[in-house]
Amino acid sequence: xxxxxxxxxxxxxxxxxxxxxxxxxxxxxxxxxxxxxxxxxxxxxxxxxxxxxxxxxxxxxxxxxxxxxxxxxxxxxxxxxxxxxxxxxxxxxx
Numbered sequence: 001x002x003x004x005x006x007x008x009x010x011x012x013x014x015x016x017x018x019x020x021x022x023x024x025x026x027x028x029x030x031x032x033x034x035x036x037x038x039x040x041x042x043x044x045x046x047x048x049x050x051x052x053x054x055x056x057x058x059x060x061x062x063x064x065x066x067x068x069x070x071x072x073x074x075x076x077x078x079x080x081x082x083x084x085x086x087x088x089x090x091x092x093x094x
Contacts, residue, residue: 015048 001012003023010023021027059077064070070087072094082088 001014001020002008003010003012003026004020005022005026008023008026010025012023013021013027015021022030062071062074062077064074064081064085064087070085070090072091075082075085075087075091082091
């Protein structure tokens with residue numbers, strides 16, 4: 001779906017709570033403008049944007065080991081790293 005702003009052809013942001021919102025570029029433009037200007041459409045708050053980034057990049061926070069054992073979640077996210085860490089046998093046991 002295209003951005004709802006006139007003259008913008010980027011992809012719109014679809015949010016579960018707010019529905020269809022302007023594209024991220026239009027939201028950045030809105031955020032950089034004066035806080036006294038009334039916006040054309042509702043924007044996501046800063047906290048929602050941070051949460052969206054956390055959800056998008058959650059696997060970047062996974063660690064290969066958890067309490068001295070191989071972390072299966074890490075190796076599900078990065079299966080190509082199993083041989084780098086040498087934990088294939090340990091993962092097969094669990």
